[in-house]
Amino acid sequence: MGSHGEYFTERNSTKNIQYPYNQYSGHFCLGIIYSRNISELYEAKIFSVDDIENIPAVIKDFIFFAAEKWKIASDKSGSGNTANIGSIQFIDDILNSNGVFAKAGEELFDDYWANFGKIKIQNKNGIYKNISSFSEYLRYRGLPEKLNNPRKSKRLK
Numbered sequence: 001m002g003s004h005g006e007y008f009t010e011r012n013s014t015k016n017i018q019y020p021y022n023q024y025s026g027h028f029c030l031g032i033i034y035s036r037n038i039s040e041l042y043e044a045k046i047f048s049v050d051d052i053e054n055i056p057a058v059i060k061d062f063i064f065f066a067a068e069k070w071k072i073a074s075d076k077s078g079s080g081n082t083a084n085i086g087s088i089q090f091i092d093d094i095l096n097s098n099g100v101f102a103k104a105g106e107e108l109f110d111d112y113w114a115n116f117g118k119i120k121i122q123n124k125n126g127i128y129k130n131i132s133s134f135s136e137y138l139r140y141r142g143l144p145e146k147l148n149n150p151r152k153s154k155r156l157k
Contacts, residue, residue: 004085004113027069033091035061063095070109071097075134077116085113100134104147112137 011022037060078084088099101109120128
């Protein structure tokens with residue numbers, strides 16, 4: 001879904017972006033969900049240009065969507081080694097903009113991700129660790145757990 005590097009935390013910065021983050025009226029994700037259409041019959045077959053009309057498509061069942069970034073965001077990083085904001089993993093929730101922050105709103109999404117990897121809490125053993133979930137963030141801020149939005153839909157495959 002995108003990095004929350006300097007352009008996300010320094011809202012006036014133009015580093016690696018045409019305009020500063022705060023000059024955009026919204027931040028949207030455009031996406032396509034599709035099924036793979038691979039058949040072993042065609043996997044290693046070589047087609048000629050004359051057969052172009054008979055070459056099977058490798059993907060099918062397209063679903064196009066557009067959603068505000070915060071509405072489909074997860075509270076987890078998109079990858080293990082970068083500061084990418086991850087997205088939710090359930091098809092129905094993606095299509096209905098029903099992400100982790102859907103009940104909490106864009107302001108808490110912004111605060112959570114602007115502080116991702118920066119806020120430390122003490123665990124039950126007295127060891128400090130970075131907050132790693134929206135639930136921990138809500139407890140740290142003294143906010144009600146009901147602002148967290150659990151999802152129960154079908155996972156993307």
